[in-house]
Amino acid sequence: MKQENIRVFSIIAHIDHGKSTLADRILEKTGALTDRNIKAQVLDSMDLERERGITIKLNNASLKYKYNNEEYFLNLIDTPGHVDFSYEVSRSLAACDGAILLIDAVQGIEAQTLSNYYLALENNLTIIPVINKIDLPNADIDSIKKEIIDTLGFKEEDIILTSAKTGEGIDRLLEEIILKVPYPKGNINNKLQALIFDSYFDPYKGVILLIRVVNGVINQGDKIRLMSTNAVYDIIELGLHTPNIESKQKLQTGEIGYICASIKSISDVKVGDTIIHSNDSITKPLIKLKEIKPMVFSGIYPLESNKYNDLKDALDKLKLNDASLTFEPEVSTALGFGYRCGFLGMLHMDVIEERIEREYKIDIIATSPNVIYKLFLTDNTEQMIENPSKMPDRQKIQKIEEPYVKTSIFVPNIYIGDVMKLCQKKRGIYINMDYIDEKRVNIHYEMPLAEIVYDFFDKLKSFTKGYASFDYEISDYKVSNLVKLDILLNGEIIDALSMIMHADLAYNRGRQVVENLKKLIPRQLFEVPVQAVIGQRVIARENIKAVRKDVLAKCYGGDITRKRKLLEKQKEGKKRMKRVGNVDVPQEAFLSILNVDEN
Amino acid sequence: MLMKTNIDAVYIHIPFCNKICNYCDFSKLYYNSTYVNKYLIALSKEIDKYYKYEKINTIYIGGGTPSCLSIIELKKLFKIVNKIHLYKDYEYTFECNLEDITEDKLKLLYKNKVNRLSIGVQSLNKNILKKLGRSLYSKRYLKQKIKLAKSIGFKNINIDLMFGINNCNSILKDIKYITKLNINHISVYSLIIEPHTKFYNNNESNIDQDIESKLYAKIVELLNNNNYIQYEISNFCKKGYECKHNIKYWNNDKYYGFGLSSHGYIYNYRYENTKSITSYIDGKYRLSKTIINKKIDIENYIMLNLRKIEGININEFNKKYNIDFEKKYNIEYLLKNKYLIKEKDNVKINKKYLYISNKILADILYNELDN
Numbered sequence: 001m002k003q004e005n006i007r008v009f010s011i012i013a014h015i016d017h018g019k020s021t022l023a024d025r026i027l028e029k030t031g032a033l034t035d036r037n038i039k040a041q042v043l044d045s046m047d048l049e050r051e052r053g054i055t056i057k058l059n060n061a062s063l064k065y066k067y068n069n070e071e072y073f074l075n076l077i078d079t080p081g082h083v084d085f086s087y088e089v090s091r092s093l094a095a096c097d098g099a100i101l102l103i104d105a106v107q108g109i110e111a112q113t114l115s116n117y118y119l120a121l122e123n124n125l126t127i128i129p130v131i132n133k134i135d136l137p138n139a140d141i142d143s144i145k146k147e148i149i150d151t152l153g154f155k156e157e158d159i160i161l162t163s164a165k166t167g168e169g170i171d172r173l174l175e176e177i178i179l180k181v182p183y184p185k186g187n188i189n190n191k192l193q194a195l196i197f198d199s200y201f202d203p204y205k206g207v208i209l210l211i212r213v214v215n216g217v218i219n220q221g222d223k224i225r226l227m228s229t230n231a232v233y234d235i236i237e238l239g240l241h242t243p244n245i246e247s248k249q250k251l252q253t254g255e256i257g258y259i260c261a262s263i264k265s266i267s268d269v270k271v272g273d274t275i276i277h278s279n280d281s282i283t284k285p286l287i288k289l290k291e292i293k294p295m296v297f298s299g300i301y302p303l304e305s306n307k308y309n310d311l312k313d314a315l316d317k318l319k320l321n322d323a324s325l326t327f328e329p330e331v332s333t334a335l336g337f338g339y340r341c342g343f344l345g346m347l348h349m350d351v352i353e354e355r356i357e358r359e360y361k362i363d364i365i366a367t368s369p370n371v372i373y374k375l376f377l378t379d380n381t382e383q384m385i386e387n388p389s390k391m392p393d394r395q396k397i398q399k400i401e402e403p404y405v406k407t408s409i410f411v412p413n414i415y416i417g418d419v420m421k422l423c424q425k426k427r428g429i430y431i432n433m434d435y436i437d438e439k440r441v442n443i444h445y446e447m448p449l450a451e452i453v454y455d456f457f458d459k460l461k462s463f464t465k466g467y468a469s470f471d472y473e474i475s476d477y478k479v480s481n482l483v484k485l486d487i488l489l490n491g492e493i494i495d496a497l498s499m500i501m502h503a504d505l506a507y508n509r510g511r512q513v514v515e516n517l518k519k520l521i522p523r524q525l526f527e528v529p530v531q532a533v534i535g536q537r538v539i540a541r542e543n544i545k546a547v548r549k550d551v552l553a554k555c556y557g558g559d560i561t562r563k564r565k566l567l568e569k570q571k572e573g574k575k576r577m578k579r580v581g582n583v584d585v586p587q588e589a590f591l592s593i594l595n596v597d598e599n
Numbered sequence: 600m601l602m603k604t605n606i607d608a609v610y611i612h613i614p615f616c617n618k619i620c621n622y623c624d625f626s627k628l629y630y631n632s633t634y635v636n637k638y639l640i641a642l643s644k645e646i647d648k649y650y651k652y653e654k655i656n657t658i659y660i661g662g663g664t665p666s667c668l669s670i671i672e673l674k675k676l677f678k679i680v681n682k683i684h685l686y687k688d689y690e691y692t693f694e695c696n697l698e699d700i701t702e703d704k705l706k707l708l709y710k711n712k713v714n715r716l717s718i719g720v721q722s723l724n725k726n727i728l729k730k731l732g733r734s735l736y737s738k739r740y741l742k743q744k745i746k747l748a749k750s751i752g753f754k755n756i757n758i759d760l761m762f763g764i765n766n767c768n769s770i771l772k773d774i775k776y777i778t779k780l781n782i783n784h785i786s787v788y789s790l791i792i793e794p795h796t797k798f799y800n801n802n803e804s805n806i807d808q809d810i811e812s813k814l815y816a817k818i819v820e821l822l823n824n825n826n827y828i829q830y831e832i833s834n835f836c837k838k839g840y841e842c843k844h845n846i847k848y849w850n851n852d853k854y855y856g857f858g859l860s861s862h863g864y865i866y867n868y869r870y871e872n873t874k875s876i877t878s879y880i881d882g883k884y885r886l887s888k889t890i891i892n893k894k895i896d897i898e899n900y901i902m903l904n905l906r907k908i909e910g911i912n913i914n915e916f917n918k919k920y921n922i923d924f925e926k927k928y929n930i931e932y933l934l935k936n937k938y939l940i941k942e943k944d945n946v947k948i949n950k951k952y953l954y955i956s957n958k959i960l961a962d963i964l965y966n967e968l969d970n
Contacts, residue, residue: 525938525958548812549805550957553788553833555906556625557661558610558848559862561871563902570961579966582932 001073003188006254007181008075008212010093012120013102014110014469018132022102022164023061023078029170030063030074032242060198060210061243062256067178074177075256077197079116085344086473087292087324088198090119091272094287095197095212095256098126098181100173101152105131105139108147109436111410111471117152126181129154130173135163143437151436184214184254192216192224194251194275195286199266201320205237207263210256211275214286217252223278224261227285228270232278233261266320292324294342295403295474296349296369296453297386299330299496300356301338303363303576303587308337314360315339318352325352330387334496334580335365335590340387343369346453365578365590367496371449374401374477389495391484394535400500401477403449406431409460411468413441418463426451426459427480427502446475450501485510485539487517488531492581496590507539514540520589523547528583606865607656608847609683611642612858613665613676614876617696620721621732621801622761624793626860626874627663635672637880638859643679645857645884649865655683657690657844661717666699670707677711685712690843692717692757697736700744705751715755715842716748717786722761723776724769731764732797738776745780755840757784762818763811764790770814771821778825783837785827787818812954819950830908832953849907851900860886867891893920902960910940910947928963939963 013019063074077096079089093099099120103113120127129148131141141161148154160176162169186193198210211218218224222235238259239247251257263269274285302311315327326342343349346369353366375383375391376398385391407428411419413435420430420443428445435441447456452472460468485506487497501509510532517530521544532540552563577584615630615638628634658680668676685691692715693708700718708716720741722728728735748756758777762770770787777785792798792805805811819829827835831849834842847854856863859879861872873879873886891899897920904911913924924946933939938959940949948956 525952525955525962526936545809547808547955547958549789549808550955551789551832551953552957553791555845555848555903557612557659557862558854558856558864559871560848560869560899560903561862564899566957567898567902567961567964570957571965574961574965 001071001255003186003252003254004183005070006073006075006184007098007177008077008096008184008254008256009098009100009177009181010077010079010096010120010125011100011102012079012089012093012116013132014104014107014112014116017102017104017107017110017113018164019102020078022100022130022132022162022170023076025164025167025170026074026076026174027061027063027243029167029174030065032061032063059243060241060256062240063242065174065178067175072178073255074174077256085348086115086119087290087344088271089116090123091287092197093119093123093125094272095195096123096125097184098128098177100177101127101129102132103129103144103148105133105141105144106136108140108144108440109151109410110469111408111442112469114151114408114410114442115471115473127154128160128173128176128180129158130160130162130169132162132164134161135166135168147437184212186213186215186253188215188217188253190215190253191280191282192218192222192275192277193282193286194218196226196269196271196273196275198271199269199323201266202260205260207260207266207269207320209259209261209263209269209275210241211251211259213251213253213255213257215253216277217250218259218275219250220248224259224275225278225280226269227274227276227282228289229268229273231268233263236260236262266323269323271323292344294324294326294344295371295449296343296345297372298341298343298349298353298369299332299335299338299367299387300327300341300353301332301335301365301367301496303365303578305336307362310360310362311339311356311364314356314362315341317360318355322352324348332367332389332496333492334494334585335367335578338365342386346457365496365587367590368499369453370500371403371453373482373500376400385500388484388498388500389493391498391500394484399479400482402480402482404446404475404478405449405452405472406475407443407445407447407452408471409443409445409468410436410470411441411443411464412439415464415467416441416443419443419460419468422456422459422463423447426454426456447472448478448480448502449474483534485513486533487513488529488533489517489521489583489585490526490528490581493533494580494585506534510534511540514542517589518542518544521583521585524583604651604653604853604865606651606653606853606855607686608844608852608854609650609655609658610844610854610856610858610861610863611658611660611680612662612856612861612872613660613668614638614663614859615667616662616664617667618734619732619797621730621797622790622792624796624799625663628876630667632669632672634876634880635668636675638876639672639675639679641880641882641884642676642858644882646679646682648884649857650683650855652684654686655689656686657692657847658683658685659692659844660713661692661694664696664699664719665693666695666704670703673704673707677707681711690715690755692842692844694719696734697741697744698734700747702747702751705748705753709751709753714753715757716753717757717759717784718744719759720773720777721759722764722769723773724767727761727764727767727769731761741777742780745782755784756782757786757842758782760785760787762787762789762814763806766806766810768814768817771817774818774821774825778822778827783840784842785822785835786833787822787835788833789815815954829950831906832956846907849903851896851903864891896920897922898964901963905948905956905960905963908947908950910945912944913946914944929966930963933959933962 011019060077065072065074077092079092131144160173193215194211194213196209202208225232240257272289276282319325324344327339330340373385423445428447431444433441433443481503482500483503483506485499486493514530514532527546528544530542531538577586614626616627617630691713693713694717723738822835829835830841853864860874863870868888868890870888871886872884916924937949938952
């Protein structure tokens with residue numbers, strides 16, 4: 001294929017603006033898909049993605065398309081559409097020359113429209129603004145056009161109108177891609193340089209790398225070197241995703257394809273790394289690698305202790321495909337053996353937890369999520385704490401810092417008051433506010449990540465009747481007046497319920513958690529005190545009364561089946577509980593911290 | 600032909616009633632002479648089919664209301680039951696309703712070897728009787744009937760009482776009155792609201808567990824003070840008057856159950872008879888059979904024996920099942936906190952905690968030491 005006839009682009013959009021449907025339509029138009037093998041939204045290959053309507057792992061497709069009697073190769077790189085995965089978005093954009101910025105004809109510009117737009121600008125991409133869903137009866141094309149012109153600085157004639165659902169405007173869009181997106185600029189005669197923009201694990205072939213050949217040619221059998229690790233591998237197989245796998249002999253400058261090189265573990269590969277031939281002496285990588293660090297942590301424990309090894313197995317397998325997932329063994333007195341897992345964000349956590357339960361069929365208890373704290377100790381050392389129960393004594397701590405984020409909250413201006421109220425309550429520091437148009441604003445706050453992890457997104461949605469859209473980026477660590485709140489059951493600290501939180505919020509939350517636990521924990525053989533404690537100080541206490549009646553009065557006429565049924569019920573009940581210091585604690589209790597409503 | 604089967608107890612169910620109580624979920628139907636006749640024929644056939652002529656120690660005829668049958672029907676019934684061979688020191692209980700107790704019927708029972716009456720009184724409080732959907736009777740009426748029964752020769756009489764219907768303490772008054780009648784066995788059951796009862800359908804609920812458990816404690820105390828020995832969660836008697844038949848259930852012993860919806864435990868299985876009168880009359884007796892393997896048998900053994908005040912004899916248990924009870928079950932903290940008491944070779948539930956026996960039982964059975 002002539003280099004001049006290759007195009008590499010992404011679709012970027014706010015969640016639910018129709019990205020995956022558009023990708024399907026493009027695949028269909030280019031003949032890559034016939035109706036029969038369309039399983040709605042092919043690029044979203046995981047069931048969970050399809051169910052949630054979100055793309056988690058990006059994928060790509062190389063598509064042939066005829067325009068003016070010339071054959072073109074359109075390479076579409078799909079990107080995940082959620083805030084947790086912005087690093088994945090940025091590295092897949094690094095492999096592109098252009099981006100379709102997709103905007104919903106009813107919703108207009110939203111928080112992630114803007115953050116994705118900036119990412120595309122940073123990567124010097126040619127951006128094609130597209131208003132999608134124009135078939136909707138309440139589509140407001142004129143005012144959305146105005147928004148795009150005013151906010152993003154495009155000209156009216158730049159804007160393409162499509163309906164991914166009906167297929168309207170797709171040909172026009174493909175034409176625009178061919179005309180406006182520049183072809184890949186590299187030199188086929190230079191030494192090999194290829195960019196890894198994604199990887200995944202194939203159970204038969206091992207790790208598969210998705211790459212863009214920026215300069216030179218890569219052949220089957222070549223010895224390659226990954227620049228960041230200097231590890232050398234042999235290329236066993238390479239080829240294209242059309243989107244089906246099509247094996248080839250070589251990939252050359254400008255082409256997007258996959259390679260397998262008998263790499264065993266996905267952790268051996270860093271996405272964003274540069275591939276060169278093993279003997280070449282290139283020293284400058286294509287882009288600078290960024291280490292992605294998990295921001296949200298949670299303890300994951302099997303509900304049944306004999307499933308511990310299965311859980312490890314599941315995490316190992318998930319990690320094969322997801323380098324950003326971290327985990328290490330942890331022991332809780334309350335929950336037994338489990339893992340402390342690190343995630344990019346809340347969605348990432350939800351997805352992993354759900355996959356463990358659904359794909360690996362392991363019932364788990366997850367402790368309430370927390371962020372990673374930076375402790376400055378009195379002996380002038382620093383310590384990072386990712387598990388609240390590991391926090392040292394108060395006397396040993398000089399100060400504690402917690403991570404802050406900068407938020408973009410897009411909201412109709414009638415909700416400004418509500419949003420500000422919520423942000424203040426969540427310890428937000430107001431930065432500024434931009435008007436997108438006369439009716440919508442973008443509000444910026446600096447806010448502790450811990451508050452976002454806690455329940456901010458749900459609250460934001462309910463405060464704004466679902467109208468707000470939200471995005472954030474990590475800013476830095478700031479000193480906070482934080483305390484560790486412990487929960488005691490029957491006088492014993494339940495380590496899995498310990499939390500680190502701001503001192504001003506601790507009393508209320510402690511009170512609420514104690515009340516929730518009282519409701520959730522059934523009456524036991526003996527009276528069980530439930531206490532919330534900061535250091536030595538008890539800030540809340542409730543008693544769960546001892547059970548007074550649990551008896552079958554009569555075993556009538558030799559019918560023992562009722563009694564057996566009752567016992568079976570208790571047995572089942574016990575299975576769903578964790579026994580902590582002779583107290584049977586139901587699974588929900590460990591999540592009760594999350595259901596604290598401060599109002 | 601005599602076979603050795605270890606079965607020496609028989610329960611016979613008579614499902615007919617003149618009146619259906621609001622709390623009752625046992626198998627029962629309104630009295631109807633045509634059905635009674637057909638039923639007795641089927642019952643006779645069922646006994647012929649399964650009974651292997653063992654010598655029997657205890658017979659219990661329950662219901663429903665067995666006493667609601669007419670004299671002629673009762674004669675037919677006894678003709679059937681008399682096929683059963685009895686040991687010399689047998690116990691033979693017959694359940695009666697107060698209003699069915701007539702001289703003629705009692706004489707007939709006595710003549711046919713019945714030596715124990717179990718009378719369903721439930722309450723002597725008019726409001727409670729009304730709520731339960733039972734006939735109203737006075738204390739004097741009860742006194743007369745007891746006197747009659749004794750005059751005919753019944754020495755062994757039980758009275759069933761019920762509490763927890765409302766917050767009223769009338770049960771204590773009832774007990775005080777009954778103890779004066781020189782009755783040697785009293786069963787006191789708390790109301791259980793079961794599905795398929797009028798109570799259940801009317802969304803009635805139990806009284807608060809704190810109130811109910813206190814009332815239970817008072818009942819136990821009152822009966823103890825009047826020389827009634829508690830030998831099971833709900834059963835009290837004068838010395839030597841324990842119900843031998845029920846003790847067989849709680850010992851996890853074998854027994855035949857004949858009649859509609861009866862349960863039995865014979866050979867290596869437990870069974871339940873059909874609940875449908877038409878099926879039963881057609882001779883389709885069995886509804887289900889459950890093979891009792893060692894694991895289930897052990898659970899049943901523990902569950903049933905712990906109903907008794909004397910509890911489980913560990914030596915017997917260990918010998919019977921070839922298991923060390925105290926090693927197999929993690930009862931250390933139950934003993935330490937006195938939920939369970941160990942006395943000589945017996946482990947039993949502390950009387951104070953009988954009213955939460957299910958919970959204790961679940962802790963014994965399902966907090967096994969981690970394997």
